[in-house]
Amino acid sequence: EKVPIEEAEIVRWSRVPAEAALHFADRGKARTLLELMMGRPVSLGAGREAALWAEMRRLDDEVSALLKRRGPERLPGKEEDYDRLTRTIEEKQQRQREIEAELRRTGAWAFVEPELLKPAEFLQTLHPGEACLEYVASEKELIVFLVTAKGVRAFRQEIPRDAPGELRENGRPSIPKLVEAYRKAPETPQTLGLEGLAWLQREWMDHWQNRRLSEAEHVAISQALGQVVFPPDLRQALAAEGVKQLVIVPSRVLAFTSFGTLVVGSREGLAPPRRIEECRFLVEEYSLSYVQSLSLLAPIRKRALEKLKNPAARGLLALADPVHDENDPRALDRPVEVQLAWAEQERAGTDAVVRGLVRDVKIAADASLGPRWDRLPETQQEAESVAKLYGDYTKYEAPLVEIPRERKPGVVCVGYAANRPLAKSPDLGEFRHLYFGVHGYTDMTNPWLCSLMLTDLAAQPGRRQPAPLTMADVMGLRLKAATVVLAACQTAMGRMRTGEGVVGFQLAFLFAGADTVVLTQWEVPSGVEQEPGGQKVYPTTDVVLGFYEGLRKGMGCAEALRQAQLKVLRQGGRLADPFYWGAWQLFGEWRR
Structure with missing residues (x-):
């Protein structure tokens, strides 16, 4: 549990073919989301199967805890405890076998035992000019699997332990402190590793109002990380095959890196750049998309093709410029009372799935989810400009919890219409495109509280706070959306979990039914x-x-x-x- 599986097995991969190594690496990523997506057509909406799945996951946790408590050996003097725990473990495992048998009879076994990536089959789904890059990292070495229609290749890259020369030579007191904050298991103040290098690259973005690095230092860091992530032999291979589109499967800290900002050369093509205007960025060479596991691409693409046969009936829904500032002139002097007929409908399958995912994490209402939330008037103009691209649209500002039936392709909800009950309603499943122009809140400890801030219809004057649409709320939606755009701060952030990747809004909206989700790494x-x-x-x-x-x-x-x-x-x-x-x-x- 202390050592990520990629690091523990990185030596083994040098002795197996690249396809076998990729198969092994990919099975350790995005496990829960893959299980949910592969089984969703059978499981959701059928409360019995979802409840069985939740019980299976609970038993997994209990068996793991009991095995750890019992230990691997029957030690002298502790035979009775060992035998008792063994009987309990066997009882729970027998119950798991019973659940498996029942799920197999209903055809829902894919829900708990999804099909893993088979590289040979996956290659047939790739398009000309498309390549997938799956990263596996330890502190000393980075392996990049290049997957194209021609096959799978692996590139190994040693991770430099020293900071870029500009940081070592600068001598400013703040630089060693930054390195100290971001490096891992250091030997010298200049020792970084992949984790330190990646977080220092974000330093420029995260502290944009009070930067602690010079421009030349940031460029040097971005270039050093670019050389590790995109080594010369990998770039040559991509160029030889005419690749224009990259699908990125990041590893560990790279999940918090926006690959498009990596420096891969200079604009003049001569000396290494020292200023931002001299840099050539990766986004200038490739279109980029991300996925938490290559195994996820198959169900995502299959679902997208099925939607083409039965697309969502309406065009665009935009929620923007909500009311959550006490000084907002639109704020009412009393709470708004609403009745939600749809909210009375129990979704037993979805509830069981969310409970199974959350496990012991308690979703608690937080009265103060963040700092003062200023109004975002420009998002209203932004939403209307987007809606115009899809033709005529209707704009709502008054309290609204259900979207009226009409023929106009676009709907823009602002002010009191951009509220949490509306965002949780089944009406969202009628739109092909969803846009949120709001404040975002990221909770790196409890990702289920990551939220999009909307209007609180029940707000009391003088105690006004936004109503959070949480990640758990999103997972309860049923969407047909081709695209979801979250024009809010840090919506791509979340909690990193081994075997899952980043648990955040990207997971929630893909699970809810979206094909494509556009998010942000920083403010x-x-x-x-x-x-x-x-x-x-x-x-x-x-x-x-x-x-x-x-x-x-x-x-x-x-x-x-x-x-x-x-x-x-x-x-x-x-x-x-x-x-x-x-x-x-x-x-x-x-x-x-």
């Missing part, structure tokens, strides 16, 4: 001055609108996002900084 700014005292620009709006414009032009989702990011980057000046365009990541299906 996304509202409006900024291009130059001090100059004109105000809105890079977040530019990325969002550019993405939807690309979709309307027929681009794939990943290419539409890439072009939107490049549009901001190429404005130059302050906006060339990856903080302003690089936070965005696309999870799931990258095609249109």
Whole structure:
């Protein structure tokens, strides 16, 4: 449990073919989500099967705890305890066999024993110009599996232990402290490893208002990480096969890295860059998408194809600019009373699944989920601009918990209409595209409290707080959405769990039925001055609108996002900084 399975087995892979190693590596990622997605057509909506699955997972935990408590040997003087625990374990394992037999009879066994990645079959699903990169990391070595239609290859890259020269030579007192904060098992103040290098690369983005690194130091770090993640022999292989689209399966700390911001060369192609405007970023060479496990691509793509036969009936639903600031002139002086007929319907299957996932984590209402939540008026304009791309639309501002039936393809809900009951309603399943222009909240300890902040209809004057749409709420939805865009801060963040990857909104929306989810790794700014005292620009709006414009032009989702990011980057000046365009990541299906 203390050593990730990738690190424990990294030596073994040098003795097996690349396909076998990839099969082994992938089975240790996104296990819960894969199990849920593979079994969902049978299990959800059938309370008995979902309850059996939840019981199976509970028994797994209990058996594991008992085995650890009993120990591997029958020690002298402790024979009675050993025998008693063994009988209890056997009873629980017998119950597991009974559950397995019942699930097999109902055809729901795929729910607890999903089909794993078979590289030979997976290769047949890849498109020309598409490649998958699955990363497996230890502190000393990084293995990259390159998967294309031609086969599977593995590239091994040693992870440098020393910080880039700019940090060692700088001598500023703050630099060793930063390294100390991010490095792991250090031997010297300059020792970084992959974890330290990746977190230092984020340092520039996470502390954008009070940066502790110089521009040259950040460029050196991004370039050093780029050389580790994209070694020269891998780049040569990608170029030889004409790859334009990369599907990234990150490992460990790389799950918190926005790969598009990695520096892979200089704009002039000569000396190593020292300034951001001299850098060539990975996003300039490839369209990028992410998935937590290659095994997930098959069910995601299968579901996307099935939707084409029976697509969602309506176009776009946008929720933006909610009311959660006491100084908001739209705030009412009394709570809003609503009746929710649909909320009375029990979803036993979904409830059992969520309980099984959460296990011992208690989902508790938090009265103060974060700092003061300022209004985001630009998201209302953003939502209306997006809706116009899909034709005519209706805008709602008054309290609304069900969306009226109408023929207009777009619906924009702002103010009191952008509320939590509406976001939890079955109406969301009628739309092909969902957009949230709100504040985001990330809880790295309890990911089930990661939230999108909406209007609280029951808010009391003087004690107004946003109503959080939590990750657990999202997993209770039933969506037909082709795309979900979360234009909020840090929505790609969550808790890292061995065997799962990042547990956050990407997992929740994919489980709920979305094909593609667009999220952010760090804070996304509202409006900024291009130059001090100059004109105000809105890079977040530019990325969002550019993405939807690309979709309307027929681009794939990943290419539409890439072009939107490049549009901001190429404005130059302050906006060339990856903080302003690089936070965005696309999870799931990258095609249109």
